[in-house]
Amino acid sequence: MTTVPSPPDSLHARVPGSKSLTNRALLLAAAADGTSVLATPLISDDTMAFRRALGDLGARVQPSDDDGAWQVTGLGRGPKGTGRIWCADAGTAARFLPPLAAAGHGDFVFTGSDQLTARPVAPLADALRRLGAEVHTGPGGTLPLRVRAQGLDGGALEVDGSLSSQFLSGLLMAGPLLRGGLLLGVRELVSRPYVDMTLALMRHFGADVAENTPGEFAIRPTGYRAADLGVEPDASTASYFLAAAAVTGRTVTVRGLGRGSLQGDVRFAEVLERAGARVHRGEEAISVTGTGTLRGGFTVDMGDISDTFMTLAAIAPLADAPLTIRGIGHARLKESDRIEAVARNLRALGVRTDTGRDWITVHPGSTYPARIACHRDHRIAMAFSVLNLRTRNLTLDDPGCVAKTFPGFHEELHRLFPRHPLPALPARVSA
Template sequence: MITAMAPPRAFDARIPGSKSLTNRALLLAAAAGATSVLTAPLVSEDTLVFRDALTRLGARVESSEDGGAWRITGLGRGPVGAGRIWCADAGTAARFLPPLAATGHGDFVFEGSTQLTARPVAPLADALRRLGAEVATAPGGTLPLRVAARGLDGGRLDVDGRLSSQFLSGLLMAGPLLGSPLLVRARGLVSRPYVDMTLALMRHFGAEVAEDAPGEFTVRPTGYRAADLRIEPDASTASYFFAAAAVTGCSVTVDGLGRESLQGDVRFVDVLERTGARVLRGRRATTVTGTGVLRGGFAVDMGEISDTFMTLAAIAPLADAPITVRGIGHARLKESDRIEAVARNLRASGVRVETGPDRITVHPGSTSPARIACHRDHRIAMAFSVLNLRTGNLTLDDPGCVAKTFPGFHEELHRLFPQHPLPPPTARA
């Protein structure tokens, strides 16, 4: 007699809106004339800081009672006035908003947390100076960054894209507000999908931007027009729930995140397929189903989807052979040195790890009890929470740091996987 195998448990994960889409759309709506409505924006520390910074620059943002929609009344130009703009830990605020300020008139100072101040802004400041802006940074090319704005005329600009694609995105988004066309050539660009997202959203808000050759862009000084937008679920955040399906042998679906997504990080499911997971890509939804076995024995370049490399590295000890991730050198300049932070946490739990300037290799092995050092980095906390679904012997030293992008992360992971312990209320976001 043949006994039919029970189908895997199936869940629908409730993933909040994309931070990358929310903050870009906020800026473009604030630069447009008239009023735009963003539906299902991400409500988190980073996006609230970004939203508040735009109001300091003169835009008006109103939230619906349930927070499910934001109504932005834009400036129709660059900001006018003066002020100190607090960026907290938000790299997008520190890299997107100074170019916007430089297109206006006034004196603006951008400040941030100790963590954000350690991240470089010198390449952005240098690019703005070459466009004619008056910009000053702290010694070492960090925040605080001061912009004495009197408008920008445009022109030709070479940008080093090896550190972060956010510098290029910030400059491109300012382009339609300049006095003449902006021609930008980006060298060694990392995280290319985020630039594609920027271009798509600029066009959605009425900009005329073209890529004349690979890495060479022309932005015409057309300004922006108001437009409504529904924000997709965050693909980077979804990676933790897709990985959870792969390591627990269940099935997880994320509605609103399909093959037509604007987010490059949706390609993380391609990597999970290499580990043996089954992936179903619909037009408007993606489903990952674990098979009970995690295959290793491969190397993968995740430079274009580097926000998800930690998700793979954290679950790699569960694989049947080593996994190497490469092309991620720029991840050393994020909220933490992410390569080193992941490696140290895995070693602390007894896992063999090797690293290089732009790579990490994780060997299979059982874990011993360990306290995970999050370094105030939301992605470390979330990635190691997925590993703990199988090991059950890891704790986070800062579970509340997930508030940067997903305040309800622990509750949602616990809802789907009750073995995920809820932190004490005082330690939650």
């Protein structure tokens, strides 16, 4: 196996495990027969909420004292019993776990924080009803979501994939648990790399799933079998450290994110390359080197990697020409209306910013001192922390919100770039 070596003066970022991989693998292991071992899982607010929710559904997740791995003893199909399932802020829990519950037998109520309750679940509830489940939602098609389950026969279903790929991933992962399997057609799919990740993990845990034609998935009722998995570093989180390299002129390497990564967000490095950074891609790592200039003057569609659009938008004032990011309308339905939240923060800095339904244009310019409104959104806090490496005039109103995916973010950014301030933070999540 050949690799492209990282430059000798590279800073090596310690990026924790992928949230997307951790939570998908947790669900699939919980639905399997037997015990699976997940190595290097992410320990954060979202993954701990997901883990506790699975425990409420009857799965057993046991952390190892030796190496931090998690042993997951599966249910062997869907859950049984009754329960009130607290999803906290975790959108994946609210989108992935109701289909799992519907494939089981019992009465389950899914609730969450005010932030999560503001996010829609009506499309998922409607899809489950069309498969034969009894599902009730709160006012406006939000949480709480109640599932009265007697298993699902399966069949053919068509869904709209334009709002969130998480709805589709939840239905796909439930497919092998249905009595007759599932033929799932999808219109206007966003964030396709996350669906590809879901399919790859399903197969890893023994599912028989095929894409007959683009957007039509056939899943046989095979159930799942236990399997071990090593969780890659989180590519979305890696984007902040790679962007930090681009804006500081340093080199940053993230080990564990090689060419074979399951995560689409590794493609953020290609966007940085287009903006003038040098990128080294190897079998086992990726490195980005800043060249002293951040190029603008182009438009990029980031619909498939929308979790990283804020990283680019936050550093765009440093570019030499305007940058336009398109295809991100679904980002308005995340932890915050991310397009609007980013635009308001940039305008508060004195940066000219234009927006539309699914796009944002950021113009270059100097910044005023400002307090960034994080909206309890981890990605806003992390993205603007990267900008602050250059501007040195920003503070965050909620620095601790990074615990959703990386409790140690500020410490790691400070380790690599000592001038990054260390804010006072609340107590961390523990395993």
